[in-house]
Amino acid sequence: MQIIYPPKPRFRLGQLAAHVVVALITLVVIGGATRVMEAGLACPDWPLCFGSFLPGRQMNLQVFLEWFHRLDAFFVGIVLIIQFMLSLRWAKTLPNWLPWTYGSITLLVAFQGFLGALTVLQLLPSLIVIAHLAVAFTLVAIMSGVTQQLLNPGKSIFPLWLRSFGFLSLFSVVAQSLLGSRVATSWAAQRCLDFGDSCNLLGLHQLTAIPVSFLVILFVIVSSFQRDIFINQWPYLLTIIFLITTQIFLGVFSIHLGMSEPSLIIGHQLIACLLVAVIAALNFKGRGIDESSQSLFINQSTLEACHG
Structure with missing residues (x-):
């Protein structure tokens, strides 16, 4: 029997990268909660909050969300820098593209921090908030x-x-x-539902949801026709179908309830981020064998000894 596994440095970095993906998704969700709870300017200064690392008497739910969002972003940045340094240290046993990729990600994180500062200092301009989210999704997909x-x-x-x-x-x-x-940061949904204003933007978002959902579902169906992919990757394919279905229901219920349930809106952004992570993972997943993989030959007697 032959088992293929990545070398230890590669495996350790892979495990650490998986944790970073979870942290990034958490960061996006907390950012969504911060916006929904109108806490984007709860900390009026940057990078500190009310002039200190940990605000004291000013602390409430809104301040906590904004403060914790920054704290999570800080730790994600530190971990990514550590990964970049480790990729340089273990460069001889890692793919040539990895240090360059981590270097680019580190720069992207620095740019994300700059956008985060602008969202506070420029009082939450819509386009900068959208750019902030775009970089976040890019980081989730790449990681x-x-x-x-x-x-x-x-x-x-x-x-x-x-x-x-x-x-x-x-x-x-x-x-x-x-x-x-864009619909959320311009308050188009609320204005449309409450006053009948700016309904074109909300309508466009609802209209484009149909072909996007159809495209993702079609991708899963076509992938399922590939026998090897269906047998080995069916959990990914099933997860994508579950996520896109859940996303549709969350969007419909949010509009039906007049955008009055923050949990539905936050869940809507969470599902979108999970879709990005799962589809990206499936697209980048390899067959488990390359020039840096190691082979371990195990015979029946070895298995018996391991069992004992």
Whole structure:
């Protein structure tokens, strides 16, 4: 029997990258909660909050959300810098693209911090908030892909044409999410539902949700026709179907309830972020074999000894 596994440095970085993906998704969700709870300016200064690292008597739910959002972003940045440094230290045992990728991600995180500062200092301008979310989704997609390439290296499980279909689905989900952010940051949904104003933007978001959902579902169906992919990746495919279905219901119920339930709106952004992470992971997942993988040969007697 032959078992293929990545070398220890690669495996450790892959595990760390997986944790960063979770932290990034959490960061996006907390950012969404901060916006829904109108806490984006709860801390009037940046990078401190009321002039201190930990605000005392000013602390309430809104201040906590904004403060914790910054704290999570800080720790994510530190962990990414550590990963970049480790990729340089272990460069000889890692793929050549990895240090460059981590270096680019580090710069992207610095830019994200700059956008975060602008959202506070410029009093939450809509376009900067959307750019902030766009960079966040980009980081989630890249880190999800890096995780898969570290833990499941090698040639993509998809043929080129199907992988292109997957990336098209990924980009459509991101674009639809950014359009939704535009609706939220301009308060178009509330104005449309309450006063019949700015309904064109909300209508566009609802209209484009149909082809985006159809495209993602079609990607899953076409992927399922590939026997090897269906057998080995059915949990990913099933998860995508579950997420896109849940996303549709959350959007419909949010509008039906007049955007009055913050949990539904936050959940809507969470599902969008999870869709980005899962579709990106599936598109970057390799077959588990490349030039840096190691082979371990195990015979029956070895298995018996391990069992004992």
